[in-house]
Every structure is written in C-alpha cells, then in structure tokens.
Amino acid sequence: MDINENIKKLYKLKSNMPDLVIREITVPRRQKVYVLVIQTLTSEDKVNDFILKYFSNKDLFKNKTNIKKSISEFIPAINFHEINNYDEILNYLFNGFTVVLSNKFNASFETKALIDRAVSESSSEPSVRGPKDSFNENYQTNIGLIRRRIKDKNLYLKEIVLGKKSKTRIGIMYMNGIASDDLIHQVQEKLNNIDIEYILDSYTIKELIKKENKTLFPTIASKEKPDEISVALLNGKIAIIVENSPNVLLIPTLFIDSFKNSEDYYEKSFYASFIRIIRLFAFFLAIFLPGFYLALITIDQQVLSSDLFINFASQSVVVPFPSVIEAILLTITFEILYEGDSRTPTSRGASVSILGALILGDAAVNAGLVSPIMVIIISISSICSLLFIFVDFQGSIRFWRYLCMILSSLFGLIGFIVTFTLLLINLCSIKSFGIPYLIPYVPFYKKEALKDGVIRSESSSSKIDKDYLRSNDEKN
Amino acid sequence: MKKIKYLILIITFIFVLTGCETHKEISDLGMVSAMGIEKINDEYLISVQVANIKKSTKMGTDNSSKVTLYTGSGKTPFEAIREVSTKSSKKLYFSHIKIIILSDEIINDNTEEIIDFFTRDNEGNMNAYVLVSTKNTPSEILSTITAFEDVPAEYIYNSIILSEASYGNTRILSFEDFVNFLIKPGIDPSFTKISLSSDSKDKNNTETLNAINLSSYINLGNILVFNKDNKLVELSEEESVAFNLINGKSSNSIITLKCDNNDSYYTLELMNNSYNIKFNSKKDEINIDLKLTYSISDFNCETSLLNNDSIKKIEKEIENKIKNNINSLLNKVIEYQSDFIGFGTLVKSRDKNYFDFENNDWNKDGLSNIKFKTNVKVSLENRGDLINIVKKEGKYE
Numbered sequence: 001m002d003i004n005e006n007i008k009k010l011y012k013l014k015s016n017m018p019d020l021v022i023r024e025i026t027v028p029r030r031q032k033v034y035v036l037v038i039q040t041l042t043s044e045d046k047v048n049d050f051i052l053k054y055f056s057n058k059d060l061f062k063n064k065t066n067i068k069k070s071i072s073e074f075i076p077a078i079n080f081h082e083i084n085n086y087d088e089i090l091n092y093l094f095n096g097f098t099v100v101l102s103n104k105f106n107a108s109f110e111t112k113a114l115i116d117r118a119v120s121e122s123s124s125e126p127s128v129r130g131p132k133d134s135f136n137e138n139y140q141t142n143i144g145l146i147r148r149r150i151k152d153k154n155l156y157l158k159e160i161v162l163g164k165k166s167k168t169r170i171g172i173m174y175m176n177g178i179a180s181d182d183l184i185h186q187v188q189e190k191l192n193n194i195d196i197e198y199i200l201d202s203y204t205i206k207e208l209i210k211k212e213n214k215t216l217f218p219t220i221a222s223k224e225k226p227d228e229i230s231v232a233l234l235n236g237k238i239a240i241i242v243e244n245s246p247n248v249l250l251i252p253t254l255f256i257d258s259f260k261n262s263e264d265y266y267e268k269s270f271y272a273s274f275i276r277i278i279r280l281f282a283f284f285l286a287i288f289l290p291g292f293y294l295a296l297i298t299i300d301q302q303v304l305s306s307d308l309f310i311n312f313a314s315q316s317v318v319v320p321f322p323s324v325i326e327a328i329l330l331t332i333t334f335e336i337l338y339e340g341d342s343r344t345p346t347s348r349g350a351s352v353s354i355l356g357a358l359i360l361g362d363a364a365v366n367a368g369l370v371s372p373i374m375v376i377i378i379s380i381s382s383i384c385s386l387l388f389i390f391v392d393f394q395g396s397i398r399f400w401r402y403l404c405m406i407l408s409s410l411f412g413l414i415g416f417i418v419t420f421t422l423l424l425i426n427l428c429s430i431k432s433f434g435i436p437y438l439i440p441y442v443p444f445y446k447k448e449a450l451k452d453g454v455i456r457s458e459s460s461s462s463k464i465d466k467d468y469l470r471s472n473d474e475k476n
Numbered sequence: 477m478k479k480i481k482y483l484i485l486i487i488t489f490i491f492v493l494t495g496c497e498t499h500k501e502i503s504d505l506g507m508v509s510a511m512g513i514e515k516i517n518d519e520y521l522i523s524v525q526v527a528n529i530k531k532s533t534k535m536g537t538d539n540s541s542k543v544t545l546y547t548g549s550g551k552t553p554f555e556a557i558r559e560v561s562t563k564s565s566k567k568l569y570f571s572h573i574k575i576i577i578l579s580d581e582i583i584n585d586n587t588e589e590i591i592d593f594f595t596r597d598n599e600g601n602m603n604a605y606v607l608v609s610t611k612n613t614p615s616e617i618l619s620t621i622t623a624f625e626d627v628p629a630e631y632i633y634n635s636i637i638l639s640e641a642s643y644g645n646t647r648i649l650s651f652e653d654f655v656n657f658l659i660k661p662g663i664d665p666s667f668t669k670i671s672l673s674s675d676s677k678d679k680n681n682t683e684t685l686n687a688i689n690l691s692s693y694i695n696l697g698n699i700l701v702f703n704k705d706n707k708l709v710e711l712s713e714e715e716s717v718a719f720n721l722i723n724g725k726s727s728n729s730i731i732t733l734k735c736d737n738n739d740s741y742y743t744l745e746l747m748n749n750s751y752n753i754k755f756n757s758k759k760d761e762i763n764i765d766l767k768l769t770y771s772i773s774d775f776n777c778e779t780s781l782l783n784n785d786s787i788k789k790i791e792k793e794i795e796n797k798i799k800n801n802i803n804s805l806l807n808k809v810i811e812y813q814s815d816f817i818g819f820g821t822l823v824k825s826r827d828k829n830y831f832d833f834e835n836n837d838w839n840k841d842g843l844s845n846i847k848f849k850t851n852v853k854v855s856l857e858n859r860g861d862l863i864n865i866v867k868k869e870g871k872y873e
Contacts, residue, residue, distance in 0.1 A: 297502040302571035302601075306527075306630065309507055309572055313529045317503040411494045418490050425482075 003103055006086055007034060020093070025055045034101040036089070037111065041096040046111040050076050051098055071100060071107060079110035091167070116141065122224045125389050130266040134224045139169055139243040145226035146173065146241075150233065154178075160191060162205075166198035170205065171241040178236045186433055187238055187251055202242040202249050216396035219432035221257060222247035228262040252432035254439055256453055258393045259283070269458045276454045279387055286384035286397050287423070290327055291404030291416055293377045298323050299412030315371040323374070324409040330370055330378045331401075333360060338382070503529070506566035509543065510629035512614025513553065513590060514579035522556040523547040523615035525629055526564060542626035545619050553593040570597070573604045574629045575636075576651060577614040577670060580700075580708050591655050602652040605636060608667040608700050608708065617670055620692055628694075636668060636696055644729030645697035645716040661833045662820025666719070667700040669710060703812040715808065718801035722764060722817060724751045731770070733793055735777035743774035744794065747857060755819075757827040762819060764802065764850045770794065771858035781859050794854045806848045813839045819846065 007022070014020045023035040033055060037047055054075050081097075083089055083106040089099055096112035119141060122134030135142045143157065154176040162170050170191060174184055190209040199205060206220050223229055224246055229239050232250050240249040250257075259279045264272040296304055297312050304312065319326055337356045344352050364370045385397045400423055407415035430437035440448035451457050510525040528544045548559030561568055582590060594600050609617055622631040639646045646668040649657075657665040673693040698716040700708045711719065720726035732743045748769035755762050772781070779786045809817060820838045823830055823846075831842045 298499055301500070301502055301505060301569065304572075306507065306509065306572045306574065306627070309502070310527050310529060310627075313502045313505065313507065313527075316501070317529055319503070323501060407490070409499075411490050414490060414493045418486060422486070 003032075003034075003101055003106075006089065006101065009086065010036065010089075023052070025052075027055065031103060036093060036099040036101065038093050038096070041094070041113060041115075042098060042111045043113040047098050051100065051109060051111070071102075071105060075100075075109060077109035077111075081108045082106065083108055094167070119145065125224050125228075125262075127225070127261075127263050129263050131225070131227045131262075133226060135226060135246040135248055137244050137246055139171070139241065142226075142241050142246075142248065143171060143173070146229055146233070146239070149226060149230040150175070155233070158188065162191070162194055162196060163199045164197050166200065168199040169243040170199075173233060173239040173241060175233050175236065178234065179238055180236065183238060183252070183433055187240070191240075199242065200244065202240065202245040202247045205240060205242055206249055215426055215430045216392070216399050217255065217427070217430060217437065218258070218390055218392035218396070219253055219430060219437065221250045221253040221390060221392075223250055224248075225262055231262070231265065252435045254432060254435065255427060255437050256440070258388055258390055259454065260452075261389070264456060269456045273455045276456065280454055282384035282387045283397070286381050286387075287400045288404055288416065288420070289381045289384075290331070290377055290401060291408035291419060293374075294323055294327055294405055295408035295412045295416045298409050303413065312373060315373045318368040319371050319374075320368070324405070326370055326374055327378065327405060327409075328402075330360075330374055331382075331405075334378060334382050335398075500567065500569075504566060505569040506564050507572050508568050508570050509572065509627050510575045510577065510618055510632070511570075511573055512577040512579075512609075512618050513582055514609075514614050515581050515586065516549070519549045519551060520553050520556040521547060521549045521615065522553060522560060523618050524557075524560050524568065525618045525627070526566070526568065527627055543628060545615065547615055553590060570599045571601050573601045574633045575605045575607055577607045577609050577617055579614055580608055580610045583608055583667070584707050587658060591658065594651060595655060600651075602650065604651045605633060606649050606651055606654045606665075606667060607632070607636070607670040607696075609670050610700070610708070610710075611671045617672060617694065620672060620694055622694065632670070632694060632696075635694070639696055640720065640725055641727045642729065643697070643717075644720040644726035645699065645713050647699050647716075647720065647725070660821075661838050662815065662824050663818035664702055664814050664816045664839070666816040667708070668696055669698060669700050671695045701808070701812065701816040702814045704814070709812070711805070711808065714801045715805045718798065718805045719817065721749065721766060721768070721798065722751060722753070722802065722805075724749055730773070731794060731797065733790075733797060735779070736789075737778050738776075740776035741774075742772065742777055744770040744856075745773045747771050753822060755823050755826040757823075757830045759847070760845050761847045761849055762822070764848065766798070766802075766850075766852045768794075768798070768852065768854050769857050770854060772856065775859075775862075787856055791854045791856055795852045798852045798854070799850055802850050802852070803848075806850070810844060813843060815839055815843055819843065 010020070010022060014022065017038075019039040021037050021039050025033045025035060027033055035047075035051060035055070079097075081092065083092065083099065083101075089101070089106070089108075092099055092108040096110070097108040098111045099108045100106070116138040117136050119133050119136055121132045125134070133145065135145060147155065152175070156174055156176045158172040160170050160172075161167050172184070172187060172191070187209070191205070194205070194208050196204070196208070202222055206222065210220050223232075229248050229250065233239055238251045240251065242249070259276050261275075264276065297316065301309060316323060316326075321329070337352065337360070341349060341352045341356075361375060365372050365375060381401065385394050385401075388394055388397070400419070403422075404416065404419040407419050409415070411418070427438055428436075428442060436442060439445065440453055449455070507527040507529070508524050509527055512523040512525075514521050514523075524546045525543050526546060528542050546560045546563050548556045548561075548563065550556035550559055557568075576594075578590065594602075618628065620628060622628045625631040625634070636646055636648060640648050647666050649665060649667060654665050657663050671694075673695050698713050699711045699719055701711060703709045717726065717729050717731075720729065726746065727749060728746050730743055730745050732741050734741055746768060748767075750767045752765040752767075753762065754765070775781065779790075781787065805817075809815065809819075815838065820831075820833065820842065823842070824833060831838060836842065
C-alpha cells in the first residue's frame with residue numbers, strides 16, 4: 001500500500017468532501033504521518049486529546065525506532081484497527097474513526113462523536129408500570145440496553161452489513177440453547193439473500209423478509225422497548241437490530257403477541273388475564289361491529305326486537321344518505337381525524353380534538369347528517385382498534401372492518417358470517433417463519449395456552465420452556 | 477390457484493344463500509305491530525297498526541301518537557293489504573307483527589283463506605299471538621290509545637302474557653299453533669277474547685293520555701272455543717281458569733270462596749301447580765291429577781286458622797270447587813265435540829293404535845268414548861303473617 005498514492009486520492013476526494021480533514025505531521029527522522037478525520041462525524045476533543053497530543057510530544061519518538069510499535073502501544077484508544085487497503089480507510093472514516101497513515105504502518109482509532117439522542121421514554125408504546133426506557137437510533141446503545149437486562153454468555157449476537165450505499169450494520173440477537181436452530185438458520189439465510197442499495201429503517205428489512213404470507217396481520221413485530229425484547233429473547237425469539245433504527249424486529253410474531261403488552265408481566269396475573277380477554281373482545285368489536293349493525297338495519301331487520309327496530313329507525317329516519325354511505329363517510333372522517341391527530345405537534349393537538357369532538361360528535365348529529373347510533377357504533381369500533389399498539393395490527397383491523405362493512409351491507413348476516421369465516425381461514429393459513437400463526441391455540445398446546453396465552457398464570461416467568469416455537473423436525 | 481378456487485366457491489355461496497334478499501333501509505320500512513282482519517259485506521277489511529317512526533325527540537316532550545292505523549278492503553286478504561300499502565308512504569314490514577286480531581265471523585267462516593294468506597307469504601311472523609274480537613271490531617280495538625306502552629300492540633302482547641299466568645282466564649296462542657291445531661287431528665285451537673270496556677268517542681285521541689282515568693280499556697278474556705257447529709262460544713271465567721290449571725299454564729291464579737259462618741269471602745292464591753294427565757287405553761280412561769298449593773291472601777271468616785281441622789275443611793272446599801269447575805269444563809268438551817284441551821294428542825302419544833286419527837273423526841267418535849277421572853289435591857301452605865282476623869277495637873271478647 002503506497003502512502004503517497006493514497007494521500008493523493010484522498011486530496012482529490014477532499015474537493016467534494018470539505019469536512020474531510022487531512023493533517024500532515026512530521027515526526028523525527030523526517031518521517032511523515034497523516035492524521036485523517038471526517039469532522040462532522042468525530043469528536044474534536046477526542047482527536048485533539050489523544051491523537052494529536054500524542055504526536056506533538058516529541059520526546060516519545062526520541063528513543064524509539066519502531067513507529068508502528070509506538071503508535072499501537074502508546075496511543076490511548078480501546079477501539080483500534082490496523083488498515084490494509086484504501087477501501088478500509090474510507091470505511092473507517094465514514095464510521096467516525098480517526099485514521100493515521102504513515103510509511104510503515106496504517107491504523108484507525110475510534111473517535112466517534114455523540115450525534116444521537118439520549119435514551120428516552122417511549123412515545124409510541126407508553127407504559128404506566130415497569131421500565132420506561134426505549135431504544136434510540138444508536139446501534140451500540142440498543143444492544144447495550146438488551147445486554148444490561150440479560151447478563152448471560154448465551155446471548156449471542158451475529159452481525160452482518162447490508163446495503164451497498166448505506167452499509168448498515170444488522171445485528172441478529174438470540175439466546176443460544178433456547179432459540180430454535182432452524183429458526184436462526186432461516187433468518188440468517190433470508191438476511192444474507194437481501195440485495196439492496198440502502199436501509200434506513202428496520203421496516204425495510206421487515207418488508208424484505210416477510211414475503212411468505214399473503215396477509216395484513218403482522219408476522220414480524222417491531223418493538224421500541226428493551227424489556228419487551230428481552231422477555232421475547234428469553235422465550236426463544238430472535239431480535240433483529242438495525243443501525244439507525246429505534247425499532248427492533250422480533251421473529252416470530254404470533255397472533256397472541258398482539259394481545260400482550262409489557263405491562264402484563266408487571267401486574268397480577270388475574271388482572272393481566274382480564275385485560276387480555278378485554279383486548280380479544282375489542283378485536284372482534286373493532287372488526288365486526290359496524291358490519292353487524294349495517295347487516296341488521298339494511299337487510300335482516302327481522303332479527304331485531306321491536307323496541308330496537310323503533311329505536312334504530314327513529315334515529316336513522318332523518319339521515320339523507322343510505323346507511324352504508326353514512327357509515328363509510330363517518331369511518332373515513334374518523335381516519336382523517338386520527339391521521340391529523342398523529343401528525344399534529346402536541347402543542348396544537350387540542351384544536352384537533354376539539355374540532356373532532358364538536359363537529360363529529362354533536363354538530364353532525366344535530367344537522368341530521370349522521371345518526372347518533374352510527375356515531376356510537378363507529379366510535380366504539382375505532383376506539384377498540386386503538387387498544388392495539390402495533391400499527392400493522394391496526395391496519396389489518398381496518399382492512400377487515402371495511403370488508404365486513406361492504407359484505408354485510410350487500411348480503412346481510414350471511415355476508416357477516418362469510419367475513420368471519422374468511423378471517424378465520426386467513427388467520428389459520430398464516431405462518432410466521434414456519435410456525436402456525438394461531439399457536440398455541442391452533443394447534444392446541446395446553447400448557448402454553450394456560451401459561452401465557454389469553455390467560456396468563458402467575459408462574460409464567462419462573463421457567464423457560466417454549467417447545468412450540470420449535471419446528472416438528474427438531475422435536476423428533 | 478387453490479385459494480382462488482375456494483374464494484370463487486365462497487362468493488358463489490354468498491349469492492346462492494342470500495337468494496332474493498333485497499336491500500331495504502330501516503328508515504324506509506313501516507313496522508307493522510298489529511293487524512286486524514274482519515269481514516264487511518263479503519269484503520275483507522284489514523286494519524294495520526304501523527309504528528309512527530319520526531325523528532327521535534327528547535323523552536316526554538312529544539305528545540303525538542306513536543302509531544298510525546291504516547285500513548284497506550278487498551275481495552281477498554292480499555287485495556286488502558295492497559290497498560293498505562297504497563295509503564302508506566313506507567313499505568309495510570310484517571316481520572315484527574306482534575298480535576293478529578281476527579273477528580269472530582272470520583274464525584267461523586273463512587279460517588282457511590286467512591291461514592293460506594299468512595303462511596304463503598314469507599315475511600310474516602309466525603310467533604304473533606292470535607286474538608279474537610266478538611263485541612268490537614278489530615279496527616276499533618286497534619285504534620285505542622293505551623297507557624305505559626307507546627305501541628298498543630306491545631301493550632296487548634305484554635298483558636296477555638301477564639294475565640295467562642296471574643289471572644288465568646286467557647290463553648296464549650301463537651299463529652303457528654293456531655295453524656297446527658286447526659290442521660292436526662287431536663287438538664283444536666282455543667282463543668282469547670279481546671274487547672273494549674267502553675266505546676267512548678275519545679278513545680283514539682292522544683289527549684286522553686293526559687287524563688288519569690282512561691275512558692276506555694282493552695279487556696282480555698275469557699277463552700273462546702269451537703262448538704259442535706264450528707262456531708265460537710265463550711267459556712265461563714271459572715272454566716277458563718280450570719283450563720289453564722289442567723295445562724299447568726297458570727302459575728299464580730286466585731280462587732275466591734264464601735265463608736261458612738258469615739257473609740264474608742276469602743281468597744287464596746296459587747303458589748305451586750303440578751299436574752299429571754294419564755291415559756289408560758284398556759279402561760278408555762283419562763286421569764287428571766292436580767296437586768295444588770295455595771296460600772291465603774285474604775281471610776275474613778270466623779274460623780280459626782290455628783285449628784288443623786278447619787284447615788283441612790278449607791282444603792276440602794277448594795278441592796270440591798276446582799273439581800266442579802274442571803268437570804263442567806270436561807262436560808263442555810263432550811258437549812261441543814271439540815278437543816280444545818288436546819286429549820287426542822295425549823292419546824296418540826301414549827297409544828298409537830288406540831284410535832285411527834287419519835280416517836276417523838276423533839272429535840265425534842273418539843272423544844265420546846273416553847271417561848274422565850279428576851283427582852285434585854289441595855294443600856294450604858302459607859297463612860300469612862296474621863293468625864286471627866283483624867277486628868275493630870272493642871269487638872274482642
């Protein structure tokens with residue numbers, strides 16, 4: 001590796017990269033040492049204190065003849081690498097290292113600047129009880145947050161770099177001995193097959209590796225809280241940590257996982273089970289309530305009791321639209337409101353809710369554009385869908401709700417039943433990395449279903465045994 | 477590919493299963509809550525009580541009528557209905573019909589036509605209760621304003637359920653049973669009479685609702701049955717109560733008796749009713765066993781209730797009274813040759829070969845050969861919180 005040639009190349013590069021700093025230092029015996037940094041990625045203090053200060057101390061070189069030895073041994077940096085070619089120089093520079101080039105020896109030292117935000121409370125998965133810290137965009141911090149919780153030598157971390165331009169580091173974390181080998185192999189194979197220019201968030205990885213299913217239900221979850229990831233790892237799941245993304249992916253993700261919340265594990269099992277049953281109930285309400293109501297008032301009125309008939313009819317008699325149009329208009333208005341609310345800064349959030357509550361809840365009813373009962377039905381259904389933190393899960397609920405509304409208003413209760421059947425067929429046919437989506441219920445595993453299913457028993461954290469996450473071949 | 481095949485299959489199923497189900501907005505439907513059918517000058521007159529659904533207002537402020545009565549006439553029931561439909565802006569919806577009031581002429585002469593009309597139409601409610609009006613016409617009854625319920629049909633529906641159990645002189649007959657009982661040999665239908673207590677002019681004025689004393693009431697009872705010539709006759713009140721006792725329908729009917737030694741009366745309430753009707757094919761005999769438990773609710777006799785003998789005596793008296801009532805009811809069965817209690821069904825279920833129901837007339841040939849044996853056992857259980865009767869001060873000896 002010729003130093004002069006490299007320096008020439010680097011100077012050429014500098015014309016298009018003004019934040020690249022090349023510092024030439026002459027050390028005794030007329031030797032030249034080049035110190036290179038990218039100013040925007042490195043901490044100037046670190047470079048000054050540990051590297052430049054070292055070279056400015058001329059006494060150090062007096063008795064030493066071997067520059068290689070003196071640099072590698074006496075520069076105080078823990079993360080130190082030798083460099084063998086030009087590409088490595090650039091790679092280290094882009095990662096915030098200081099590169100020292102000399103005639104005989106090339107090395108890099110970590111002098112990364114802290115350009116991350118601090119570990120803060122999760123905004124998308126808030127919790128009342130239990131740990132409140134959440135992942136941020138720093139890869140090292142994220143791994144640290146997990147390691148801090150599982151101090152075990154069996155917590156394995158496999159690293160690969162993906163993305164031709166972005167060169168993003170991807171970490172696959174799992175508990176050796178607990179996670180299924182088959183699953184690890186599958187995940188690694190899928191990741192290795194990825195051919196992509198850049199990765200900016202873990203979502204990209206998620207899209208690329210979940211192609212096996214035609215469903216909207218999430219088969220890979222993305223979580224923001226290290227305690228949830230730790231529980232999952234200890235239960236035999238695999239976490240994928242992507243550089244620059246605060247969302248860590250969990251594989252496999254099953255249907256029942258959408259009904260679990262990290263807080264469930266910090267509460268009495270009775271209450272946790274109760275809340276999970278409520279969530280399951282809310283799931284069905286969110287999908288089926290508007291469709292069921294539409295089926296009753298547009299086609300199958302004979303099912304209603306006379307009192308309900310009079311009640312419903314007297315409420316919808318003033319509405320100028322057909323009920324289906326009324327329902328869809330109201331749902332879409334709610335979606336707009338919901339989207340508007342999530343995009344509005346908190347300082348202006350109040351105006352959205354006031355407008356929503358006044359215009360939707362009261363004025364629209366008084367103006368006779370929608371019936372009060374329809375507002376109630378759509379609101380209950382929408383609020384029920386908000387119980388689920390996963391955005392993907394909410395999205396799938398939305399899809400099935402619209403399908404149910406359309407089929408029910410066309411075919412009445414039969415359309416409603418058909419939607420229910422289609423939903424069951426879809427849920428039963430999904431697999432998340434070879435594991436049936438409805439496990440432990442379909443197929444039924446009694447022990448797991450009672451331990452940490454919809455019902456959570458008190459002893460669920462005492463022993464780790466997730467046999468059902470293993471494929472059939474491994475078990476035999 | 478397989479999945480698409482299944483999807484096509486499912487979609488085909490939806491279309492096949494739903495058939496000719498049509499889209500109908502709930503607000504475009506006129507909910508029919510009651511229907512009355514009568515016959516005037518050889519033409520059917522059908523009156524339909526439709527729920528008057530308006531924009532819901534705050535409770536208590538709306539004083540307008542909650543139902544509207546439409547009438548129409550025609551040579552056939554369907555023609556009459558069509559005429560009703562032309563008067564209403566909403567499509568009439570018959571699935572929520574609660575009561576059907578038929579005039580006695582219809583029952584006497586044209587039952588088959590009515591049944592044909594109701595069963596052929598797929599939209600009717602077969603659980604609607606059938607009532608018969610004799611004194612007043614169905615349209616008169618259906619235009620009466622009632623208290624408590626906004627919809628008069630609802631009022632009648634609820635009070636017939638209540639009175640069958642508590643008073644015992646009415647009988648619930650759904651339209652489905654009505655048809656079955658008419659067609660099947662071995663049982664004949666029995667109807668509840670419906671009438672108005674007065675026919676004052678302002679009965680359909682909403683202003684009457686503001687009066688404390690309603691000027692006209694809807695009266696239910698007694699039970700009507702067919703006689704020998706297939707005409708309706710009314711049972712007495714005591715016979716009606718006895719009818720419900722035999723069937724076990726009446727759960728707390730009352731009985732009033734006269735005291736021995738003074739002119740007062742006393743009333744007892746039925747607490748428990750266990751009945752057992754057995755058929756003995758060898759002896760041609762039907763045994764009716766009733767075990768009734770009564771409690772005293774009203775007592776003004778000079779007899780001491782602490783005395784066991786007097787209790788026995790009261791029990792005996794009730795037994796005799798009920799036995800008499802049942803016997804007079806059974807005499808009516810024989811006299812009218814009309815099996816409204818359903819002994820034929822009992823005989824059929826116990827001994828299939830006893831009588832040929834298909835080819836012979838059970839009411840004429842079978843029923844007259846049956847001997848009845850009634851056995852009533854009454855026990856007094858609760859005397860109430862008083863030991864002696866209440867007397868004014870100074871009358872105690």
